[in-house]
Amino acid sequence: MENKNLIHPAILPIAPKPSQYGIDPSLVKTRVAELPGMCSLKLSELFPELPDVIFPGGEGALDKLYELAKDEIRKVDMSMIQPDQSVNVLASHHGFTLLGGQPYAVLLKAIRDVVIEKTGCKNIRLRAGVGMRFRETEEYIKRYGLDTYYGPGKAKGVAPVDEGIPIETEIGTLYGIKAIYDADWIIHAHHTDVREVHFHRQIDKAVKPFSMSYARIESRSTYHQNLGPRAANFTARAIFESKFVQSKFAFGAFLNVGPHGVIGVIADNNLYNINDRATFIGCQLYGKVMTLFGKIDECIAVLDFPCPVPYVFSAGVIYANFTGANSDLYDMEGTPLPGYTWYTEAFYGKNGKPLLPETPPLNPAIKMCVHNYAWTGYPSAFFSEHIPTVVVGAEQAKLFDTEPMNIKYMDHATIAKTTEGAMEFAYNATGTDKVIIFDGAMGGLNCSESLAKELIEKAPAVSKEVEEVLMPKWFRQRGVDMSVLEKLK
Amino acid sequence: MKRVTMNAVVDQNLCIGCKICEKVCPVYAIQVTNRKAFSDDQKCVACANCADRCPQHAIKMVERAEIRELGVDVSKFDPKEIRALCEKAHLNPEQILCYCTGTRAEEVAACLLGGATTPEEVSAQTGIRTACTIECIQPLLRLVQAAGNELHPDPNGWRWYGVTTTAWEIPQEVKDKYNSRGFYFDEDRELLDRVVKVGADKQ
Numbered sequence: 001m002e003n004k005n006l007i008h009p010a011i012l013p014i015a016p017k018p019s020q021y022g023i024d025p026s027l028v029k030t031r032v033a034e035l036p037g038m039c040s041l042k043l044s045e046l047f048p049e050l051p052d053v054i055f056p057g058g059e060g061a062l063d064k065l066y067e068l069a070k071d072e073i074r075k076v077d078m079s080m081i082q083p084d085q086s087v088n089v090l091a092s093h094h095g096f097t098l099l100g101g102q103p104y105a106v107l108l109k110a111i112r113d114v115v116i117e118k119t120g121c122k123n124i125r126l127r128a129g130v131g132m133r134f135r136e137t138e139e140y141i142k143r144y145g146l147d148t149y150y151g152p153g154k155a156k157g158v159a160p161v162d163e164g165i166p167i168e169t170e171i172g173t174l175y176g177i178k179a180i181y182d183a184d185w186i187i188h189a190h191h192t193d194v195r196e197v198h199f200h201r202q203i204d205k206a207v208k209p210f211s212m213s214y215a216r217i218e219s220r221s222t223y224h225q226n227l228g229p230r231a232a233n234f235t236a237r238a239i240f241e242s243k244f245v246q247s248k249f250a251f252g253a254f255l256n257v258g259p260h261g262v263i264g265v266i267a268d269n270n271l272y273n274i275n276d277r278a279t280f281i282g283c284q285l286y287g288k289v290m291t292l293f294g295k296i297d298e299c300i301a302v303l304d305f306p307c308p309v310p311y312v313f314s315a316g317v318i319y320a321n322f323t324g325a326n327s328d329l330y331d332m333e334g335t336p337l338p339g340y341t342w343y344t345e346a347f348y349g350k351n352g353k354p355l356l357p358e359t360p361p362l363n364p365a366i367k368m369c370v371h372n373y374a375w376t377g378y379p380s381a382f383f384s385e386h387i388p389t390v391v392v393g394a395e396q397a398k399l400f401d402t403e404p405m406n407i408k409y410m411d412h413a414t415i416a417k418t419t420e421g422a423m424e425f426a427y428n429a430t431g432t433d434k435v436i437i438f439d440g441a442m443g444g445l446n447c448s449e450s451l452a453k454e455l456i457e458k459a460p461a462v463s464k465e466v467e468e469v470l471m472p473k474w475f476r477q478r479g480v481d482m483s484v485l486e487k488l489k
Numbered sequence: 490m491k492r493v494t495m496n497a498v499v500d501q502n503l504c505i506g507c508k509i510c511e512k513v514c515p516v517y518a519i520q521v522t523n524r525k526a527f528s529d530d531q532k533c534v535a536c537a538n539c540a541d542r543c544p545q546h547a548i549k550m551v552e553r554a555e556i557r558e559l560g561v562d563v564s565k566f567d568p569k570e571i572r573a574l575c576e577k578a579h580l581n582p583e584q585i586l587c588y589c590t591g592t593r594a595e596e597v598a599a600c601l602l603g604g605a606t607t608p609e610e611v612s613a614q615t616g617i618r619t620a621c622t623i624e625c626i627q628p629l630l631r632l633v634q635a636a637g638n639e640l641h642p643d644p645n646g647w648r649w650y651g652v653t654t655t656a657w658e659i660p661q662e663v664k665d666k667y668n669s670r671g672f673y674f675d676e677d678r679e680l681l682d683r684v685v686k687v688g689a690d691k692q
Contacts, residue, residue: 159542218653346586
């Protein structure tokens with residue numbers, strides 16, 4: 001490929017957001033993408049076979065998405081919902097971190113409007129679940145005006161420590177959040193973004209929130225402690241398959257998201273139809289970016305996004321997955337334990353080494369991490385313990401030092417006064433000028449020119465490898481018939 | 490081991506006595522009396538659950554004047570007894586249970602061998618489950634139960650409801666039904682068993 005034509009000026013990163021989990025946005029003085037030597041690659045140029053997107057898409061893109069969402073949702077059977085009944089639209093925090101958050105908010109608005117239009121039902125509530133930051137969706141509900149859109153008292157953030165409800169499943173009693181299920185019907189509003197491949201391994205990704213954002217602590221702990229790294233997501237299927245959940249499930253409505261933007265909207269009464277689509281998107285589209293990232297031989301990784309450390313994005317891939325990109329995260333047989341997942345972290349002994357010697361290390365290509373801007377609210381000390389980390393600004397360091405989940409994060413990290421100083425230190429200490437920036441740049445990825453050239457060079461071979469070698473293996477391991485891909489086209 | 494650097498402080502003017510803070514506190518550090526919540530500085534483990542679930546935003550986390558340290562000295566207990574208890578719960582003594590505080594199974598086992606009988610007592614002494622309060626609840630309950638204690642969730646709280654299924658208990662018919670969809674049940678159980686046994690030969 002011709003390098004020059006594919007290298008563009010850096011894309012404007014996602015702006016810092018006011019939140020109790022991050023420093024005041026005014027303290028973020030410099031974004032790394034603004035520094036000399038940084039550029040961007042467009043994913044649609046790196047992988048020309050990627051489908052077209054609606055968003056990002058210039059002025060009017062969100063309006064277009066709203067109309068398209070309504071068209072798709074109208075196709076779903078809603079005859080089970082009676083005008084005098086209640087409906088909970090179930091949302092998750094992660095959707096609001098995608099592409100600035102507006103597309104997911106648009107989907108949530110479209111669902112409400114079409115349910116009213118088709119059923120005459122007026123009692124429609126929004127229940128937005130969280131991961132470990134219990135106020136996070138409360139912040140999003142206000143930021144995107146969902147409290148006023150759904151009406152007074154109708155939109156609510158829920159947390160895993162809230163009152164629970166037992167759910168009888170094929171593997172015994174598990175527990176959901178009571179407020180999630182306190183309506184006659186539930187609508188599962190989600191997306192196809194892969195996010196935590198290290199946890200769900202692209203098995204039943206579309207079902208996962210039933211064991212996470214909609215679930216109590218007991219179910220989440222079952223996932224992350226009781227079943228094992230590859231059986232974990234069965235917790236989600238067990239809950240979703242329960243008579244209780246099935247008796248309330250109306251339909252799913254998903255943003256069809258790729259690493260480069262919103263492709264469309266998928267709505268279906270059968271969640272497993274959506275799940276098949278999500279599996280293909282996760283493996284085919286995201287799988288290429290993940291595999292490409294795994295080919296990077298050395299770099300400085302920059303965190304510069306309003307999310308906790310593991311969840312900052314670059315080209316649709318989260319930092320947590322980059323720390324495990326030295327293994328094939330989709331390979332169920334070759335990678336029982338990735339370099340990073342909670343089971344892996346649990347299995348490190350007191351000498352700082354894995355209990356099982358075959359455990360891969362955190363991605364050795366990451367020579368240093370420059371933490372320019374990222375949030376607390378997720379236990380992240382494992383990363384700073386194993387990857388040399390420089391945090392920009394004393395205020396940010398202090399925030400981590402006083403946050404219960406990150407008391408030990410700064411035990412292993414050092415502090416730089418400025419972004420420029422942190423980068424200079426990283427260049428000098430590592431000897432590499434290759435930089436990858438996790439700043440949520442929409443439609444592409446921000447990086448140094450040196451890394452851009454390497455990625456351009458490697459992308460075509462990666463695309464071929466994923467299509468011809470890896471995808472057949474990944475689908476076989478998941479019991480998915482490759483021919484379904486043709487039907488989905 | 491956990492360093493407690495913060496404290497919950499209640500704004501009495503905003504508190505409406507709804508008791509949600511009580512129900513989500515993992516160590517009974519906050520209680521409502523006469524429709525007002527009071528947090529005990531000597532018991533608070535700074536998980537911030539009360540502050541984050543208060544509907545009135547009446548509770549703030551503030552820095553403590555003096556840092557409090559939680560932890561149980563594992564060296565005071567017989568390593569064989571610790572291992573036996575951990576293995577009974579299908580855990581390796583060195584395995585980390587709490588991703589937030591780094592608390593290992595051996596410390597929880599030592600705490601139980603030292604006389605603790607409830608998850609709340611173990612949390613207060615070791616610091617386990619005093620940050621996110623989510624992910625380590627199952628291994629904590631498993632260990633408390635393995636030590637011979639009965640589990641009785643507090644009917645007036647939402648701290649925890651009960652133990653759930655583990656890799657060792659999934660019914661064969663469930664495995665047969667779903668194995669082909671990519672759940673590696675038996676392979677994961679084998680992996681977990683190998684972890685449990687690491688270091689056993691040294692004792």
